Amino acid sequence: MAREYIHVENVYAYTGVLPGGCQLCLRGEKMVVFVTGLCNMRCFYCPVSPKRLGRDVVYVDEERARSLEDVVLEAFRVGARGASITGGEPLIVLKRVTSIVKRLKEAMGSDFHIHLYTSGHGLTATTVRILEEAGLDELRIHPVEDDMWRVVEVAVKARRRMSVGVEIPVFPDRVEELKRRIKWLEEIGADFINLNEVEVTPHTLESIVVRGYRVRGYVVEGSYEAGLEIVKWAARELRRITVHFCPALYKDRVQHRNRLIRKAVRVAAHYEEPTERGTLTHIEAICTPETLRLVEEGYGVKHSDKCLLHPSVAEELKKLGAKAWLVETYPDSERTLVSRQPLSS
Numbered sequence: 001m002a003r004e005y006i007h008v009e010n011v012y013a014y015t016g017v018l019p020g021g022c023q024l025c026l027r028g029e030k031m032v033v034f035v036t037g038l039c040n041m042r043c044f045y046c047p048v049s050p051k052r053l054g055r056d057v058v059y060v061d062e063e064r065a066r067s068l069e070d071v072v073l074e075a076f077r078v079g080a081r082g083a084s085i086t087g088g089e090p091l092i093v094l095k096r097v098t099s100i101v102k103r104l105k106e107a108m109g110s111d112f113h114i115h116l117y118t119s120g121h122g123l124t125a126t127t128v129r130i131l132e133e134a135g136l137d138e139l140r141i142h143p144v145e146d147d148m149w150r151v152v153e154v155a156v157k158a159r160r161r162m163s164v165g166v167e168i169p170v171f172p173d174r175v176e177e178l179k180r181r182i183k184w185l186e187e188i189g190a191d192f193i194n195l196n197e198v199e200v201t202p203h204t205l206e207s208i209v210v211r212g213y214r215v216r217g218y219v220v221e222g223s224y225e226a227g228l229e230i231v232k233w234a235a236r237e238l239r240r241i242t243v244h245f246c247p248a249l250y251k252d253r254v255q256h257r258n259r260l261i262r263k264a265v266r267v268a269a270h271y272e273e274p275t276e277r278g279t280l281t282h283i284e285a286i287c288t289p290e291t292l293r294l295v296e297e298g299y300g301v302k303h304s305d306k307c308l309l310h311p312s313v314a315e316e317l318k319k320l321g322a323k324a325w326l327v328e329t330y331p332d333s334e335r336t337l338v339s340r341q342p343l344s345s
């Protein structure tokens, strides 16, 4: 009998039980810990920004982290209920990964769900145990070369409680090969495979196109249809393994936006208003006796020669003819500017 198959256009398609990490990610409750930009692979489709790839730097969401405590602080700040650890190749800095996993579990509680991405390069039964003992909940392997698929079997055999699966971009000319691989994954007892719609960035465009793929917008044409076909096939043919397809539009629009919204709501200062896009707005006004009065009444703060005020006083400022701007920023610690418009317009 065929299994249930769930498809919400541009959100997801899956059969089986969604991996724990994906369930939290759907709600924007996972923070992303980029543990190093170092990587010994050279995937032609690698989406990691050239600003990070090859550099041994740590970021949490979009913030640079310089210590373990920076990572924990961000988890508290955004109210994360889990984390995904990625890179570069996280296993190159295994010690850093285990310290982060242990510290996050200690600070956020044992229910805080942590998954790790790896190409599997250098992954052995010992590494799997080390990761599991640190508290890792889920391992997602991206076998970059044909002979690296066997690493998945090593991990499945070595794990005791951790969930182990594969996560790879799905190229439209590899559907039949992937079906064969997924059948094998089910046989060896892997828990899931996540198929990503292939994303294209300005720095991978050329290397993707020279291999004969067509690009539409920022994805490889046919990747969406290939992902859906594989999920439908798995619902019909397989019994146990979860097969999940994650469209790029969903990742970009929903996942990222939900994460920003959660962060904006948590970090907003008393003069900032979170928007439904996950940004923050405030009013920047030249300090005058009137705007300083609004500061004293609790609507804002004085910042050098400017008053930063809550958008709820916009109408009053317009009536006063105050020189002011409506400012929209991202909720990051730098408050990266999105737009700045005169209030009167």
Ligand SMILES: C[S@@+](CC[C@H](N)C(=O)[O-])C[C@H]1O[C@@H](n2cnc3c(N)ncnc32)[C@H](O)[C@@H]1O
Pocket (backbone or CB within 6 Å): 039, 045, 046, 047, 048, 086, 087, 088, 089, 090, 117, 118, 119, 140, 141, 142, 167, 168, 169, 196, 197, 198, 199, 200
């Ligand atoms: C960028 S990698 C970094 C972690 C690790 N080096 C790895 O390859 O798994 C994180 C995830 O992105 C996926 N990925 C890589 N290139 C992609 C692309 N162009 N589109 C969508 N997903 C991609 C990988 O399969 C992996 O699951």
Ligand code: SF4
Pocket (backbone or CB within 6 Å): 039, 040, 041, 042, 043, 045, 046, 047, 048, 087, 088, 089, 119, 144
């Ligand atoms: S293994 Fe991961 S980080 Fe390294 S090049 Fe490939 S996709 Fe990029």
